[in-house]
Amino acid sequence: MSDPSNAIKISKVSESKISTVDFDDLEFGKIFTDHMFVCDYIDGVWQTPEIMPYQPLTIAPSARVFHYGQAVFEGMKAFKDDQDQIWMFRPEDNHERINISSHRMAIPEFPKEFFFEGLTQLLHLEKDWIKKGKGNSLYIRPFVIATEEAISASPANSYKFMIICSPVQSYYAGEVKVLFAEKFSRAADGGVGYAKAAGNYGAQFYPTSLAHKQGYQQIIWTDASTHEYLEEAGTMNIFFRVGDTLLTAPKSDRILDGITRKSVIQLAEDNNIKVEIRRVTVSEIKEAAKSGELKEIFGAGTAAVINPISGFEHAGDKFDLPKLDDSYATFFKDKLTDIQYNLSEDPHGWRYKV
Amino acid sequence: MSDPSNAIKISKVSESKISTVDFDDLEFGKIFTDHMFVCDYIDGVWQTPEIMPYQPLTIAPSARVFHYGQAVFEGMKAFKDDQDQIWMFRPEDNHERINISSHRMAIPEFPKEFFFEGLTQLLHLEKDWIKKGKGNSLYIRPFVIATEEAISASPANSYKFMIICSPVQSYYAGEVKVLFAEKFSRAADGGVGYAKAAGNYGAQFYPTSLAHKQGYQQIIWTDASTHEYLEEAGTMNIFFRVGDTLLTAPKSDRILDGITRKSVIQLAEDNNIKVEIRRVTVSEIKEAAKSGELKEIFGAGTAAVINPISGFEHAGDKFDLPKLDDSYATFFKDKLTDIQYNLSEDPHGWRYKV
Ligand SMILES: Cc1ncc(COP(=O)(O)O)c(C=O)c1O
Ligand SMILES: Cc1ncc(COP(=O)(O)O)c(C=O)c1O
Numbered sequence: 001m002s003d004p005s006n007a008i009k010i011s012k013v014s015e016s017k018i019s020t021v022d023f024d025d026l027e028f029g030k031i032f033t034d035h036m037f038v039c040d041y042i043d044g045v046w047q048t049p050e051i052m053p054y055q056p057l058t059i060a061p062s063a064r065v066f067h068y069g070q071a072v073f074e075g076m077k078a079f080k081d082d083q084d085q086i087w088m089f090r091p092e093d094n095h096e097r098i099n100i101s102s103h104r105m106a107i108p109e110f111p112k113e114f115f116f117e118g119l120t121q122l123l124h125l126e127k128d129w130i131k132k133g134k135g136n137s138l139y140i141r142p143f144v145i146a147t148e149e150a151i152s153a154s155p156a157n158s159y160k161f162m163i164i165c166s167p168v169q170s171y172y173a174g175e176v177k178v179l180f181a182e183k184f185s186r187a188a189d190g191g192v193g194y195a196k197a198a199g200n201y202g203a204q205f206y207p208t209s210l211a212h213k214q215g216y217q218q219i220i221w222t223d224a225s226t227h228e229y230l231e232e233a234g235t236m237n238i239f240f241r242v243g244d245t246l247l248t249a250p251k252s253d254r255i256l257d258g259i260t261r262k263s264v265i266q267l268a269e270d271n272n273i274k275v276e277i278r279r280v281t282v283s284e285i286k287e288a289a290k291s292g293e294l295k296e297i298f299g300a301g302t303a304a305v306i307n308p309i310s311g312f313e314h315a316g317d318k319f320d321l322p323k324l325d326d327s328y329a330t331f332f333k334d335k336l337t338d339i340q341y342n343l344s345e346d347p348h349g350w351r352y353k354v
Numbered sequence: 355m356s357d358p359s360n361a362i363k364i365s366k367v368s369e370s371k372i373s374t375v376d377f378d379d380l381e382f383g384k385i386f387t388d389h390m391f392v393c394d395y396i397d398g399v400w401q402t403p404e405i406m407p408y409q410p411l412t413i414a415p416s417a418r419v420f421h422y423g424q425a426v427f428e429g430m431k432a433f434k435d436d437q438d439q440i441w442m443f444r445p446e447d448n449h450e451r452i453n454i455s456s457h458r459m460a461i462p463e464f465p466k467e468f469f470f471e472g473l474t475q476l477l478h479l480e481k482d483w484i485k486k487g488k489g490n491s492l493y494i495r496p497f498v499i500a501t502e503e504a505i506s507a508s509p510a511n512s513y514k515f516m517i518i519c520s521p522v523q524s525y526y527a528g529e530v531k532v533l534f535a536e537k538f539s540r541a542a543d544g545g546v547g548y549a550k551a552a553g554n555y556g557a558q559f560y561p562t563s564l565a566h567k568q569g570y571q572q573i574i575w576t577d578a579s580t581h582e583y584l585e586e587a588g589t590m591n592i593f594f595r596v597g598d599t600l601l602t603a604p605k606s607d608r609i610l611d612g613i614t615r616k617s618v619i620q621l622a623e624d625n626n627i628k629v630e631i632r633r634v635t636v637s638e639i640k641e642a643a644k645s646g647e648l649k650e651i652f653g654a655g656t657a658a659v660i661n662p663i664s665g666f667e668h669a670g671d672k673f674d675l676p677k678l679d680d681s682y683a684t685f686f687k688d689k690l691t692d693i694q695y696n697l698s699e700d701p702h703g704w705r706y707k708v
Contacts, residue, residue: 199553
């Protein structure tokens with residue numbers, strides 16, 4: 001691993017498919033760019049990485065990922081500014097987090113040099129896929145899967161680390177209403193909720209589909225033991241604005257330590273907005289909604305950026321949230337995207353030039 | 355779906371690889387037979403199933419199974435008796451259970467006709483891979499994976515149902531010692547623990563690898579809230595023999611409803627062995643171990659059949675279990691395998707002729 005830039009083997013597509021893509025009508029995560037990054041772990045070593053045309057994998061039906069969900073992923077974005085420069089947002093944190101996830105899932109950690117060299121070279125190749133203008137971005141999906149051909153329930157000895165990219169616009173179209181979980185749960189104490197482990201997500205599909213039928217796009221998960229503490233949504237951490245104070249759940253082994261979440265907390269501090277990081281109860285939020293003290297709820301995550309929530313239901317009680325002129329959600333969304341698109345100062349050094 | 359036997363398309367290997375296999379030295383789940391069963395779900399319909407040579411899948415890197423662990427599986431066995439007849443054990447229950455798992459994971463259920471016709475035709479093709487003699491069997495792995503090429507976190511619209519088969523001998527070689535979980539956990543209330551969902555298994559690899567380092571092959575999971583109730587092991591339900599009474603945890607949404615477990619409970623009733631199905635506490639088992647009342651612990655599951663446990667540790671306290679002449683583990687293993695290998699009566703109609 002002396003100089004990773006020399007180490008990556010690159011084979012390009014003969015012709016880009018970009019001209020077939022309608023960038024004004026993108027469904028989230030359906031279209032992929034021309035190339036992908038692949039690195040295999042064999043005999044205890046990450047092999048020479050490759051960038052190659054985006055293409056199907058050839059993988060044994062007995063590969064452990066299919067049977068035991070030994071797989072983790074990340075979600076990042078690349079942005080283009082008016083000078084055609086490409087930026088990412090705190091990508092070191094994603095690298096750290098995929099390794100935290102991997103550790104919990106008994107997957108070998110992926111070297112930082114390979115991660116960043118792979119990202120950089122891939123994004124340079126795919127630069128035309130990143131469109132200017134707030135709201136446009138390239139969603140980047142690093143992931144690792146267990147490829148060993150053996151169906152005994154134990155960690156694999158071979159893995160594939162990959163990065164695929166998908167041009168995206170906004171994640172949720174329209175307003176989002178949420179259901180507070182009363183019966184189902186997302187994560188156990190001592191479990192893998194804090195990891196971006198594949199199985200955490202599939203496990204939410206069924207309860208979320210029930211919520212859809214009731215007219216809710218998302219569930220806000222509560223703790224599995226009492227269902228009294230509000231934790232996070234499927235792909236976003238959650239903030240509650242009560243009066244002029246922001247409340248959000250603390251980190252725990254059930255909650256993903258979101259990069260957007262911690263950026264919002266920092267921006268709040270920078271802007272003298274009070275944040276309480278503590279357990280937030282269902283009953284206090286319902287009380288605050290009744291008394292009118294609850295001003296906003298919003299989600300924070302890479303895919304959705306900041307997503308205002310317009311109403312919620314718990315135990316049959318339904319609440320609508322007011323439309324505000326001085327919404328924190330809008331404030332943080334503007335602040336964050338200004339930094340992401342190189343439209344403002346970056347006092348914390350969050351921007352990363354690709 | 356009029357007559358499924360006509361519906362299955364079969365293409366055979368030109369030459370079997372069976373002569374390359376050493377059936378006296380099989381590592382669990384490493385060798386696969388010549389053929390596999392495949393059925394795709396497209397546009398809301400399970401398509402015509404196929405039996406084809408065992409071969410790698412061609413699958414997009416964006417397939418949801420890789421990212422969100424939307425996948426379930428089953429584990430079954432086929433046995434051969436002295437008259438070369440092939441038998442399975444309660445396979446209707448596996449079919450029911452894979453659909454229960456699928457339901458929880460928002461995967462479409464798989465039709466019974468296809469399941470049984472696929473199994474039957476596949477096993478007839480692979481009959482030479484099933485060796486006679488107790489301990490020899492063909493392990494059968496039905497599984498379903500989400501194949502849709504899209505990385506938004508929602509249920510897929512395309513799936514692949516497959517059956518692959520692996521000739522096996524015993525699952526654990528040698529004696530098994532277990533650690534009672536104190537910190538990590540396997541499943542949350544309101545979660546997916548009762549489903550054979552892929553992610554439940556990968557999530558156990560890391561804690562189990564820590565147990566290995568301490569000299570334990572398996573963990574007996576406890577409830578995530580208090581770690582005071584003993585639940586099940588990674589791939590086995592657990593029985594405790596205190597005096598002459600068997601104790602085992604009740605079904606719950608955290609525990610897999612094991613077919614071996616319920617067969618043991620029935621056999622115990624048939625043989626006037628008292629079984630208490632109730633929450634079993636860590637402290638009562640430790641007390642019983644201290645007083646000498648704890649006679650045995652054993653696991654029950656398709657892969658391991660009945661697996662005696664020779665010792666356990668909890669909170670630094672270590673206990674060895676005595677070797678018994680009149681072991682219940684041996685008794686149930688003999689009873690079960692006699693039925694499975696067509697060596698005894700089958701009063702409950704558990705045997706299924708293929
Ligand atoms: C469960 C969960 N919570 C929160 C988040 C938000 O994290 P981040 O802001 O790092 O994207 C995500 C998405 O990454 C997530 O999957
Ligand atoms: C978590 C778990 N518990 C118990 C069992 C035992 O179930 P069965 O007896 O049906 O094989 C299994 C294996 O199938 C399992 O995966």
